[in-house]
Amino acid sequence: MNASASVRNGRTEVERAARGSVVKGAARAGFAARGLIYLLVGVLALQIAFGDRGHEADRQGALGEIAQQPFGVVVLWALGAGLAGMALWRLSEAVFGAAGPEGRTAKKRLPALARSVFYGFVAYSVLALAAGSGDGGGSSDRQSKDVTARLLGVPAGQWIVGVAGAGIAVAGLWIGFRAVTRAYHEKLRLGQMSRRTRRLVDVTGVGGGAARGLVFAAAGGFAVRAAVDYRPDRAKGLDDTLRSFAHTPAGPGLLAGVAAGLVLFGLFSFAMARWRKV
Secondary structure, X not given: OOHHHHHHHHHHHHHHHHOOXXXXXXXXXXXXXXXXXXXXXXXXXXXXXOOOOOOOOOHHHHHHHHHOOOOHHHHHHHHHHHHHHHHHHHHHHHHHOOOOOOOOOHHHXXXXXXXXXXXXXXXXXXXXXXXXXXXXXXXXXXXXHHHHHHHHOOOOHHHHHHHHHHHXXXXXXXXXXXXXXXXXXXXXXXXXXXXXXXXXXXXXXXXXXXXXXXXXXXXXXXXXXXXXXOOHHHOOOHHHHHHHHOOOOOXXXXXXXXXXXXXXXXXXXXXXXXXXXX
């Protein structure tokens, strides 16, 4: 066997492993981990809506709640491993292509790579917290303001922050649109669900995706405002973005609705762990 044939065979074996049961199991663990975090963030946001202001409704707040529970450290290790599995699966999609007819195109590979980096960072922060050497990634509000301040201090910083904020807002609208139109159906093994189960999954997918999209759109809007006003403190992380809903004319009721939607998205992520095509 010549060298080129050996390389091809080696690549085939690696690709087969990347599409094998281990990576698929890692992906499903990642969806379950994501679901637990969103579920807890939604519950914390509900508590804020009903008057409990002592919690942070973001990833750090959710992880802090877990850490305080019996066997919380064990759960954190499991969460970190699940998120690392999600990062591994997304990396395999970026390298070898995702499932579906357009899975090997750049428009599928590049987002997969970005998601791999994101979930890798989140997994690292969770595992560091479990090991006692981190804070779960820090407050989303502080991170948002710090990053915005640094970007506003570079040449063309206002444009960078403004374009990034607009991109996040558009992504939020797109997430909401795809949820309402049930575009996620193409990624689910619908044939394995009963009619009742499919209806329940649609409730979580539509409601949860719409709420998640609204939060992204609002956070992007705050970033644009920070760029226009040249004020980093105008930028908001997840916690501040959620709290801002309570200050609208709809009052805490809107925050409660969005929070309930995030709980639904957590449940939808559990459904994805069970029925997602990977």
